[in-house]
Amino acid sequence: MRCVPSTVPFRARLSIAARLLLDEAAEARLLWIVLQDEAAARSHPVLGRALRLVVDPEPAAGVPAGHVLGEVKDGRRLLRAAGRDVPAAVAAVLLAARDHTDVVPRLSCAWPERHPLAELAGLADPAVMSVPRLRALLHRAExxxxxxxxxHTW
Structure with missing residues (x-):
């Protein structure tokens, strides 16, 4: 297993259920993960069998930051992570999924249409998902x- 470089603020720790879901999803040697905003509950219409990743910026009591839980809810396979820095949490989950399955994951997420100044403000707020910041973290880490x-964005 390859160690994640220190450019990602923390390392994701996969629960047994999360490992099982990743193993099942990676059997076809193609690992699609859809980032899902739980409040909006948007999902990609084409990627129905993909794993859903939900990142909560406010970790629940007793759940350590960086811990990734796996569950099946209403027929959807979910990975749940907690971390105040959402792009860093997503990057850590993607790198942990790659290291666990030896399959390079593909993340699909909505990139909200915002004014460029709002996007810049989002870069400064770690609780806001920022695709450019996520890509920069992944580029530095790997x-x-x-x-x-x-x-991928839509």
């Missing part, structure tokens, strides 16, 4: 493009 998780 210099090899063949091993770097891919981020």
């Amino acid at each position: 210099p090899d493009p063949a091993r770097r998780p891919v981020v």
Whole structure:
């Protein structure tokens, strides 16, 4: 298992259920993960069988930051992570998924249409998901493009 470089603020720790869901999803050697905002509950219409990743910026009591839980809810396979820095939490989950399955994950997420100044303000707020910041974290953590998780937006 490859160690995650220190450019990602923390390392994700996968629960047994999360490992099982990742193993099942990676059987086809293609690992799709959809970042889902729990408040909006938006999901990608094409990626129905993909794992859903939900990151809560306010960790629940007793759940350590960086711990990734796996569950099946209403037929959807969910990975739940907690971390105040949402882009760093997503990057840590993607790198942990890659290291666990040896499959480079592909993340699909909505990139909200915002004014460029609002996007810049989002870069300063770690609780806001920022695709450019996520890509920068992944680029620093994994210099090899063949091993770097891919981020798709819609």
